[in-house]
Amino acid sequence: MADGNSAHSPTDEPADPELRAVPTPTQELADPELRDKPTLIIGAGPAGLTAAYLLTKQGLPVIVFEAEDQVGGIAKTEVRDGPGGKYRFDLGGHRFFTKVQEVDDLWHEIMREEFLKRPRMSRIYWRKRFLDYPLRGADVIKKLGPVELTRCMASYAWVKIRPKGREDTFEQWVINRFGKRLFDNFFRSYTEKVWGVPVSEIRADWAAQRIKGLSFFSAAKAAFFGNKGDEIKTLIGEFHYPRYGPGQMWETMTDDIQRLGGKVLMNTPVTKLEIEGSRCVRVHTPDEVYEAANVISSLPLRNTVGMAEPRPKPEVIAAAKGLRYRDFLTVSLVLDGEDLFPDNWIYIHEPDVEVGRIQNFRSWSPWMVPDDSKACVGLEY
Incomplete structure (x- = not known):
């Protein structure tokens, strides 16, 4: 069940962002040099948006560049129309739990009443049987x-x-x-x-x-x-989760950044980083060149090095190309009938089965699945 204090129903859309209270810039004076030019941030995922939010709260100019048409990176919420309404899919199973109070405070500052406390239930499928985990x-x-x-x-x-x-x-x-x-x-x-x-x-x-x-x-x-x-963080019994999936956190943060004066440019890939000495001073996009006070990149290091001009030393390029990244595929299924299992997810330890984990999206939040007569699962490969 969702948070008992909520008056929303699972078929509601997210609250109108214009009605939300928004933090105001602090009164502390920032370094004057940082006011002359914007801090340029590459990537509107959790890292890039958090940096932008904290800077705009200080009244500093910020521009975020995002190559896609949606914020959140791999922590976004995919939305698809289906039987009974909109279905929401969490690409990675993003539970929100930390012992760092500053981070926890930031999450609650952004999400407010939209941050649900959810029970954790997960199991391991091993040798044709299920073991509780923890x-x-x-x-x-x-x-x-x-x-x-x-x-x-x-x-x-x-x-x-x-x-x-x-x-x-x-x-x-x-x-x-x-x-x-x-x-x-x-x-x-x-x-x-x-x-x-x-x-x-x-x-x-x-x-x-x-x-x-x-x-x-x-x-x-x-x-x-x-x-x-x-x-033990690996064995926690409950966690927080945005009502409409992890992407709601980053969509809400984007709204706050823009109200505080920052810019988030969608469908704007960065094509080149101009380096002078040890600093990045300009960022190129297909349509414009931006002068920077500072540059923060949340891109994979391999991509960042590949866009630098002048070109880094050969050994730096070789080291960047040698970094390996792991792609994964989530297959989301909407099925007739009740949930297949009550768990948030099940770890599949069977070596002869390719799927690694299966999520039950309704167990993350009932608001992810609009039709009570449907089950919705995600298979991760």
Whole structure:
């Protein structure tokens, strides 16, 4: 269910942005040089728009360039007409949760009453059975069975008593903390599906950041006693979510930027970055050249380097071209009947199934699916 304080219905459109209260610029004086020319921001995704919003709140001139006709980047909400109204699709399953108070305050400042608190429910599909995630002790014991549970415990005990091995890769990092059996069961196949490379090629520091705070004992403690206070981010029990999907956050922020005097130029790709010394001083688009006080780019580094003039050193270009990015495809289906499952999403750990995760859009927010007689799911590849 949605937030009980809401008076909206799932078929309502977002509130008229003209009726929303808008923050006003602060009275603090900014650096005068920053007032003479605008700060130019490339990309109207979460990073670019947040930078623009914070600068316009200080009364500074800002121009945001967006190549597409919609803001939000990969955190946008796709909207399609369908049976009963407009269907909204979240491309990545963007839950809003942070322990950084400044970030949390910013999200609530933008979304206000449109920021719903949603319960988290997710499971792992493993060996033709479903395991609750976050894990629950009784469920794990029941689903793994005594033989596999004994093997996992023995594998974990072995890594604890033997000398700690190398820790250069994701595989080594996880095995050193959970044992090889748990790694093979719950980390290997899903990680390789998501990133498209062997776990032996993913660096250990990435694992340390992605699985921060999670260990065998912390997972076991959370499984049997709960993740009190959301100490482990990977295992949180609830999160915030915009009523109409993640794109509503960035669409609302765009409205505020424009009311505060900033510009967001849609369908305006950047074609060249002019560099003088160590600074970018001009930004080229197909129709105009813009002078810049500063430039903030939220583009992939490979693209940013490729647009720089004069051309960077050959080793810089080679390093940029060597960066790899992972594309993914979301197939959204509108189906007759009730929801297929109550979860926000299900992780598919089966190695012989190509789909990596399946979302239930109504579980993110009932406002994503306008017809109660339809189910709507997203399959991520």
